[in-house]
Amino acid sequence: MLIKYLFKYISKGADRVKYTIQKQVNADVASSSVPTAAHERATNHDCRPINEVHNYLDGRYICPHEAAWRILDFHIHHRYPPVQVLIVHEENMQQLVFNGDSFIPEVLSNSYASTTTLLGWFESNSRDPQVSNPLLLWNNACDRMKDDYLHSLSAEVPDKAVTSMAGIVEQQLLYDLDDMLRSAVPSKSMRDFGLTVPSVDVTGVLRNRLLLEEMSYDKERLRKQHSDLLPKLNRHQRLVYNNVVSSIENNKQVLIFVYGHGGTGKTFLWTTILSYLRSMGKIALAVAASGIASLLLPSGTTAHSRFKLPIDLNNKKSCDIKKHTFLGDLLQRTTLIL
Numbered sequence: 001m002l003i004k005y006l007f008k009y010i011s012k013g014a015d016r017v018k019y020t021i022q023k024q025v026n027a028d029v030a031s032s033s034v035p036t037a038a039h040e041r042a043t044n045h046d047c048r049p050i051n052e053v054h055n056y057l058d059g060r061y062i063c064p065h066e067a068a069w070r071i072l073d074f075h076i077h078h079r080y081p082p083v084q085v086l087i088v089h090e091e092n093m094q095q096l097v098f099n100g101d102s103f104i105p106e107v108l109s110n111s112y113a114s115t116t117t118l119l120g121w122f123e124s125n126s127r128d129p130q131v132s133n134p135l136l137l138w139n140n141a142c143d144r145m146k147d148d149y150l151h152s153l154s155a156e157v158p159d160k161a162v163t164s165m166a167g168i169v170e171q172q173l174l175y176d177l178d179d180m181l182r183s184a185v186p187s188k189s190m191r192d193f194g195l196t197v198p199s200v201d202v203t204g205v206l207r208n209r210l211l212l213e214e215m216s217y218d219k220e221r222l223r224k225q226h227s228d229l230l231p232k233l234n235r236h237q238r239l240v241y242n243n244v245v246s247s248i249e250n251n252k253q254v255l256i257f258v259y260g261h262g263g264t265g266k267t268f269l270w271t272t273i274l275s276y277l278r279s280m281g282k283i284a285l286a287v288a289a290s291g292i293a294s295l296l297l298p299s300g301t302t303a304h305s306r307f308k309l310p311i312d313l314n315n316k317k318s319c320d321i322k323k324h325t326f327l328g329d330l331l332q333r334t335t336l337i338l
């Protein structure tokens with residue numbers, strides 16, 4: 001506001017006065033040094049009538065920057081998008097302003113007096129093809145609305161590429177809009193306007209931080225990494241890779257044990273498999289027995305923290321994972337545990 005004020009102040013132009021020096025016609029009055037009412041009347045009588053409009057135009061001074069501003073037709077100030085405060089009211093409960101001597105039935109029948117910004121807005125919406133057609137409005141405004149969601153997401157998972165979540169965010173947005181619509185008009189749904197409403201299952205991803213973290217990888221980067229690593233795999237690595245990929249593609253549950261001496265390329269193989277699955281949006285959890293070992297895996301964690309393994313393991317103990325929890329949901333959607 002301060003900048004706006006200063007800008008307007010600077011560009012409003014210089015202050016100015018206009019004065020003229022005239023010869024006094026009435027010598028007697030001129031000799032009188034004390035200003036009296038008679039004196040002023042005489043002076044006014046002798047002077048020519050003052051044309052204020054003419055004087056204003058004559059004396060108007062436009063400084064160079066103001067001239068340039070006006071020639072280029074810039075706005076002195078503007079706000080985008082425009083904001084208009086709506087006087088919200090219940091139907092036929094708007095305030096009316098009228099004179100004390102007005103006839104009440106007349107006031108009530110005067111449609112101009114009873115119009116409010118809210119009614120004007122409804123009226124304008126009914127004439128605007130975009131607003132009266134929700135599908136068109138959605139197509140035009142979807143990207144801008146998604147920006148808001150993506151912005152809050154990026155604050156939640158700062159180290160991840162949330163733009164890769166745009167598809168899910170769009171579903172969440174539709175779901176929230178449908179929720180709002182149904183809370184206002186229970187009989188209506190987004191489906192009535194040609195929009196599909198996602199299931200709670202899809203939108204659950206955004207509420208589950210663990211899922212969010214596992215689904216917001218930079219897929220483009222991973223795709224590139226995978227295409228770099230894959231041709232480098234040696235025969236043994238390739239065998240394991242093919243085995244893992246084919247069992248995932250055939251939806252077959254398998255338990256594969258890979259072993260090898262230090263430095264034989266196990267981590268290299270894990271990285272290739274992880275980049276393949278994560279670049280396709282699948283969930284692959286990378287865990288290791290120790291914190292140090294987990295650091296070598298891309299987005300790896302310890303098995304104890306990921307699966308809530310008890311520290312003192314014996315036959316009677318189990319992992320404390322409930323079905324309808326964030327972790328339970330994550331595990332149900334997981335394609336590979338490595």
Ligand SMILES: Nc1ncnc2c1ncn2[C@@H]1O[C@H](COP(=O)(O)OP(=O)(O)OP(=O)(O)O)[C@@H](O)[C@H]1O
Pocket residue numbers: 232233234237260261262263264265266267268269
């Ligand atoms: N197919 C390959 N092509 C090129 N470099 C490879 C390949 N496989 C492994 N390497 C390289 O060999 C080195 C050791 O590999 P890696 O760290 O994967 O072994 P590791 O079996 O995980 O070792 P450790 O058990 O000690 O953790 C790394 O620098 C890795 O980049």
